[in-house]
Amino acid sequence: MINIDYSILLGSLLLIIGIITTKFSSRLGMPALILFLAVGMIVGSDGLGIIYFDNATYAQLIGVLALIIILFEGGLQTRWTTVKSVLKPSLSLATIGVLITTSVVAVVVNLLFDVPWLEAFLIGSIVGSTDAAAVFAVLKGQNINPKLGSTLEAESGTNDPMAMFLTLMFIQLLTIEETNVFLLILSFFWQMGMGLLIGVIFGKLATMAINRINLDSSGLYPIFAVAFALLTYSFTALAHASGLLAVYVAALVIGNSDLTYKTSIFRFNEGFTWMMQILMFILLGLLVFPSQLFTSDVMIKGILISVALIFVARPIAVYLSTIKMDFNHKEKIFVSWAGLRGAVPIVLATFPMLAGIADSQTIFNVVFFVVFTSALIQGSTILLLAEKLGLTGPKKSTPAHSLELVSIGKANAEIIEYEIHKEDLLVNKKIVDILFPENVLINAIIRSDKLLTPRGDTCLLEGDILYILTPRSSIGKLKEMFKDHEF
Template sequence: MYDLNTFLFLISLLIVVSILIAKISNNIGLPIMILFLGIGMLAGSEGPGGIFFDDAKIAQSIGMVSLLFILFSGGLETKWVEVKPTFWPAISLATLGVLLTTIAIGLFVHYLLDISWLVSFLLGSVVSSTDAAAVFSILNTRNIRLRGNTRALLEFESGTNDPMAVFLTISIIQLILNEHIKIWEIGLHFLLEMGVGVLVGYLCGKTLVFILNKSKFPIEGFYTVFTLAAAVLIYSLTSSLKGSGFLAVYIAGLIVNHCDVVHKKSIVRFFDGIAWLAQIGMFLTLGLLVFPKQVLSNIWVSATISLFLILVARPISVFISLAFFKFRLKEKALISLVGLRGAVPIILATFPLLAGIDEAKWIFNVVFFIVITSTILQGWPLPWFAKILNMDKPSGKRISSPIEFSDYASSNMQLMNLTLGDNMEDIANKAIVEIPHFKGSLIVTVFRDGKYFVPSGGTILEQGDEIQVLVEKNKVTNLMTYFS
């Protein structure tokens, strides 16, 4: 056992080293998740660090808490106006797509290795969902912009498909352990879990917005601390009601982002830092938990299953799930290629370990290898995939806005960040002074071609411009209605 000082020193050292090396990783395009996992393995018992850690329960708990903050932060950074057109396709991928992936992997593993049906489907369910942490991390750190609604679809899918994977994994474990459970009970439990998750997430999100706007806290920092506690409360409350806590916190984050909330910028920025800390801690812990020699002992089987998942199972699930939606072939191809697996499958792989399933250790090692190969083969070359398919959008290097605005509850003004989308032809190519929507407001900056500039009344706006508008709060609703 380590004393407190040694423990704090090791934890802080691992985090500091991870962040410093992350800069190098980002420069060469290596997914940061791989870096954090690698540092965790190097610090582990089979690496030079020599830290022995094999407590799956602690690793699972750290992972679950981390995902809570990652998903809430992801909701805070996801714009409903962008997600709305992709809502039903994303839901199809998050439910039917996860189920189809589970079935495809289960069939393949059963006939490849001649192991039981339930164990085969258990492995399929564990790796069936794309990972929010991996998707958000890859898209944000690489500054990847995709044409159409593809990025919004990928983010929304990754933020909502975890509950289905968790549900399938737990249900199959119950069947393996011969617990008396009927198929109709499984279906009813799924509907209850999703329904409660959506309902509690929506109601709690609205309540959180109301409290933040009405409570005039004496200290600005209380707003972020209150929101942090509220996110944990939403998760635990939903889980206690037998709902999906992960789905609830993601929806609550979406609602907070969509609504007019005081100190929203501070809250979003705070949770961005919390989410990164959670990712680092989660991946370091999972890296410590794994024993690389055991992972490599199954390398050929793991590689075969991984390639099948990437090249067959994911494309099949995507094309079937999106069959009734209007997506072009190249859009479906890109969505198929970006089926990133990350921390969620590794965390789900701890469930069989804790349940005492005989094949649990084998499943864990195979899943860990799949996550590594998926991140490298699908995450690293993502910009090239997008370019080859002509799905990438030209993007200048994004810089922070030069304007900061403290939105106090007593203020009657608000600074809004708006984007001129492809459907706003009546605004594009017109001078600001000619646009009636902005009467009584002030456009303070325009972001175009990687640069900010201060416009005048004669400035011609273009599609794709990102503008900052200072507007009275009583006029926000009208402006938001037009831009939503």
């Protein structure tokens, strides 16, 4: 019988340890997911023996839920103006790139380990996609070239359907004697097409609902948004389409729309995403047994597949997928190296276990080792490589201030945060000379991390952060004033 109090204590301690490890990850220069996985393995049955966990069904459930939240937050934070310019290469990498990676890895697995072709392609499809959780976590807040960062984030947000389709297809070919490949191919186009369509529709419905409903507490709006993310996934999955793609597309629509309590929704999802990442990676770490993972057989296979994936399959996929696209040699090298593997391959590796595929435990262990190697080697060197290749921009600064707002939903007004840029028309202008829409007021100015009280003769400078109180009816006019920048 489960001791509830003990379980809650253990869960809280694991969350605290997970949060603390994020500080160590930045200092050690490695992705936090490596340390989360390590925590899971240490407290598991082969480590300290505190938790025994071997339920692939629960791991898959938590993994999928976490991926929904991670993709939703990633889509919310992605600006359509940047994605639009890299849509073609991103989609090419997410489809053709995954197919090429899968094929190259399958050839290597078949030739080196004499694994049957179908099983080799199954392994290739499981590790074929980059991982949104890993890519978003590593690139977030970094000064990577915007074009490359957007390409990698859009690719990782949209390539899960291809990897999942290929994985399920090869499982079906291995377990069902008579399988219609033509119907499987049609199924892929259905999954992608309907996933995209349902994502757009639910994104618009969610935006309309959030803006029109008048909730008693501002804290309910972020939960309302998350509920729509879960609804989008489940509805799409029940329609036998790609729920993960639908969630990412819906989040893109929501995040790029005029939204009530947008800042609250974004910040809640940022924290919730961290919690789900910690939970997912620790759980996946618990699922693997180090005594089975660090054996000579698994390690040799894992290292050889990792080498083939990192230095052969991914570069070939990137170079072939971006032919005649606006990427130079250095940029292709970086995109090749930044193809991080993470939670998605590990979650996909549970599918063969649940389907009863022979050697499924070995497949899981090898995939886990490949992910661990990819995250450790590539994840810890991405920023260094970007600097060496000259693909970084100015350092991004995070403001050391915050503004807590009282709910003003019933007043039909919002407070907008806006940073003045060098090329803004507001630079060096006095507030009294600025023709703001009616009833729009600058409530506060942050300058060099100090609060200034705005007056009519206050001159606005580059780098000033304005907090502007505006009726919702005037937001469109403000957007016209600040049309070259996001706020």
